[in-house]
Amino acid sequence: MLEFKNIKKTYHVGGIETKALDDISVAFREKEFVAILGTSGSGKTTCLNIIGGLDHYDSGELTIKGKKTSDFSDQDWDAYRNNSIGFVFQNYNLISHLSIIANVELGMTLSGVSSEEKHRRALEVLEQVGLKDHLHKKPNQLSGGQMQRVAIARALANDPEILLCDEPTGALDTTTSVQIMDLIKRVAKDRLVIMVTHNPEIAEKYSDRIIRFQDGKIISDSHPHQERPKPDSFILKKTSMNFLAALKLSFNNLRTKKGRTFLTALASSIGIIGIAVILSLSTGFQQQIDTFQSDAMSEFPIIISQTAMELNAENISSMQDRIKDKMMGTEEYADSKEVYLYDSAETTIAHKNIITDEYLEYLNNIDPEISNSIGYTRIVQMNMLREIDNTVTPVSISNIMTSMGQGMNLSNMSSMANIASMDEIGLSSYPERLREDEESYLVKNYDLLAGDYPTDPTEIVLVVDSKNRIDYNKLKALGFETENVTSIEFSNIIGTEFKIVSNNDYYIKTDMGNYVPGQDYEAMYDSENSIPVKIVGVVRQKQDVRIGILGTGIAHSDALSQMIIDDASNSEIVKAQQQSDKNVMSMEDMDEETKNNFLSYLGGNAAPFMVMIYPNDFESKDAVIDYLEAYNEGKDIEYQVFYNDLAGRMTELTGGIMDAITLVLIAFAAISLVVSLIMIGIITYTSVLERTKEIGVLRALGARKKDITRVFDAETFILGVFSGVLGVVIAWLATFPINTLLFNWTGLIGVANLQIQYAVALVVISTILTVLGGHIPARMASQKDAVEALRSE
Structure with missing residues (x-):
């Protein structure tokens, strides 16, 4: 039962306004056809507003099935x-961009009826009203x-209890x-029908009860309701419109405006196109740089040297992070107008890598899948x-x-080794492979011009440059005739034999206590102690090899150096040098x-001067x-071993430059995205104005405010996806002429x-920005008064 009592305020029905109704008490029976008939001073039909919510009263009350509407929330009214x-x-008030069957299904969509049931019921009621043959037409x-x-x-x-006809x-x-009134009369058999009309003939012919109003007051009621006690049951099923339904509704609307939708999406996609390009x-370009660097620097080793270095204690952590903060521009900067003074000596640590047998064993256990060659550089004299x-x-x-070992300062060796591909200062010892089933460094990186690759530590090779040249002094030092000679046949070089003499045979002790050759x-x-090579x-x-570490001249394996060191470590001159702070040959003082360098030169120090991985x-x-970093974890700074990754530093530097350029260009292109966001807001607001009546219809059918917001959010979502996809496609197509x-x-x-x-990220960004741009107009749409919305044209 629906009952109004003592209502005093202005009301509407179906968008028709009435003035204050004084002392109204009206109740309606179930399964009753009621005609509300009459005129006010303004000549307008009067009744009560169910559409906007019957909670707009100053006094009195409305009771629906035993529940007072003063307790209703907005969702209860919906x-x-x-x-x-x-x-x-x-x-x-049909929605023009939907088919008639979709219009009929709309209320059930808000009720959460399944698609199959919704379609079945829509067909049923359309057949009931005689429109079975017009299902897919538009209004x-x-x-x-x-x-x-x-x-x-x-x-x-939705099988309502009350049919309200305006x-x-x-x-x-x-x-x-x-025809229409006959149809309404038929459906009145199952429910209460309240019809507002100013046609007395229709009222008299079809209604069971006629209530007449004049000047805001009831002047007659043909069949007043006599209330009798009965149990009332108030149960409501909450309404909602899921996002998929909102998408479908908005898509159908956009489909009716294809030209405008396309132009809007195209304008919105300009920023996406710019960023995508x-x-x-x-x-x-980064791939081109990476490919070049990979080709050019794939042979660059990671170098570990004994050379002493100065570390700043404040920067040790960033050094251990491979200097990433500085390269990537994330280093902290002071925000001040003052110059701060500090003593660098207080924060500087003199560090020298200690290459122990344990560390060498750790290196030799590296996974061959990531590194199959390790080279050792020693300064032992042959x-x-x-x-x-x-x-x-x-x-x-x-x-x-060997020149360095005779007394030259080794502090610059690591930097010199970084350019070891230069012919005159290249190394003479080539890396050893860690797996027998892999090609050796020499075979992988050097072509054999004559003879054979070495298979034994006592076999050595001659390295020439790309033009088969070699400094004549290097061959002269090996005993070859170079006077008035411009070239030497390979066959005259291959097979040349030498002997490496042990320290005990090579050096003799003089009466003055020093050693001389x-x-x-x-x-x-x-001597049987000599090693033939x-x-x-x-x-x-x-x-195709960009970097080679071997200089021109003789190249040998590290195993040969090891053989010499093993023999020399117990020699008399090495023992004497270990016990003396003077050079046992020149008798000069040494630090x-x-x-240590001179001992290495004599073969008394087994630790390599440099390791190249x-x-x-x-x-x-x-x-x-990562493998090298793992060794340093948990160790004090003095026991940590630092390395030099020149290729990595160069890669990070070039990568950082390209990233910076990209970010700057994207920032400029992003300005158009902001413009697009504003434009979408304007377009959505225009759509709200155009669809005001649709908003009223949806609210009349029970759509919540959030459902209205969702409808317009769905529209901007579709626009965002479309503009993002359109921008990505245009940008992709543009890559073809750009590449040409x-x-x-x-x-x-x-x-x-x-x-x-x-591409996917840009579509997502476009969608998010577009939805954000249209959300405020969408919220405005949800706040529109339903009655006012229905009045709009």
């Missing part, structure tokens, strides 16, 4: 309109009477009016002799390491570093770095390359 009220409007394809039948079908679809025949001709070029024309003469392998070369050469091949760096490829370098132009200008192939992850 649910009541959806569950219990069916509206038939004078002007039909503008129907006559007035047909549109009113659709409105009645929509009102009946001038249902006001816009119809006489014949159609009779920038990212395409940035990614492509006491070499060669027999030429039956005469034994001393010869030497000229290289920078002996002169009896024949005896030294014939032979040149077995001539090699040259391969054309600790010079003494070669990643298997550029991608494996980070894994090697870049190829013609620079010779680079396929620079512009839009990555799928960037």
Whole structure:
């Protein structure tokens, strides 16, 4: 039962206004056809507003099935309109961009009825009102009477308890009016029908009860309701519109405005196009740089040196993080107008890597999948002799390491090793492989021009440059005739033999207590302690290898150096040098570093001066770095071993530059995204104005305020996705002419390359920004008064 008592205020029904109603007491029975008839001073039909909510009163009360409306929330009113009220409007109020079956289904959508059930019930009521053959037409394809039948079908679809009809025949001709009233009379058998009309003939012919109003007062009631006690049950099912339904509704609306939708999406996508093109070029150029660096620096080793270095205690942590803060621009900067003074000596630590047997074993246990070659550089002197024309003469392998060991300062060695590919200062010891089933460093990086690759530690090779050249002094030092000679046949070099003499045979102790090289070369050469070595091949760096560590001249394995050190470690001159702070040859005073270097030169120090770890490829370098970092974890700073990753530093630097350029360009392109956001807000507001009546219809059918917001959020969501996809597609298409132009200008192939992850991210960004831009107008739409919205044209 629906009952009004002592209502005093202005009310509306179906958008029709009435003045204050004094001392009204009206109750309606179930299954009753009531006609409310009469005029106020303004000549307008009077009744009460169910659409906007019957809680707008100053005194009195409205009771629905035993529950006072003063206790209703907004959601209770929404649910009541959806569950219990069916509206038939004078002007039909159908949503023009939906088919008639979709219009009928709309109220059930808000009730959460399943798709199958919703469609079945819509077909049923449309057949009931005689529109079975017009299911997929739009409202503008129907006559007035047909549109009113659709409105009645929509009102009946949710099986309401009350059918509220506002001038249902006001816009119809006489014949159609009779048809519609006959239809309404039939449906009145199952429910209460309240019809507002100012046509007395219709009221008298069809209604069971007529209530007349005049000047805001009830003047007659043909069949007053006599209330009798009965149990009232107030149960409401909350209404809601899921996002999928809102998407469908908004999509149908946008589909009716294809041209405007496309232009809006195109304008919104300009920023996305700009950013997508920038990212395409940035990614492509970075890939070109990475490819070049990978090719050019894949052979760059990670170098670990004994060289002493100065570390700033404040920066040790960033050094252990591979200097990433400085390279990536995340270093902290002071915000001050003062210059702060500090003593750098207080924060500086002199650090020297201690390469122990434990550390060397740790390195040798590295995973061969990430590094299969480790090179060791030692400064041990080789006491070499060669027999030429039956005469034994001393010869030497000229290289920078042995020169350093004789007394040169080694503090700059690590930086010099970084450019070890230069022919004159290249190393003479090549890396050893960690797995027998892998190619050796020499085979992988150097072509064999003549002879064989070495297979034994006592086999050595001659390294020439790309033009098969070598400094004549290096061959002269090896005993080859270079006077008035411009070239030497490979066959005259391969097979040349030398002997490396032990320290005990090579050095003799003088009466003054110092040691000097002996002169009896024949005896030294014939000694059983000598190590015979032979040149077995001539090699040259391969054309596709960018970096080679071997200098021109003799190259040998580290195993040969180990053999010499093992023999020399127990020699008399080494023992004497270990016990003396003077150079046992020149008798000059030496500091600790010079003494250690000289001991290494004599073969008395087994620790390598430098270790070079070669990643298997550029991608494996980070894994090697992580392995080296793992050794330092938990150790005091003095026992940690630092390394030099020149290739990594160069890569981070170039990568940081490209990232900075990309960010700056994106920042400029993002300005258009802000403009797009504002434009979407304006477009959405325009859509709200255009769809004001639709908002009123949705509210009359029980849509909540949040459902109205969701409808317009769904519309901006569709626009955002469409503009994002459109922008990405246009940007992708633009990469083809861009790549053609870049190829013609620079010779680079396929620079512009839009990555799928960037494309997806840009679509997401476009969607989010568009929804944000349209959300405020969407909220404005949800606050519109339903009655006022229905009045709009």
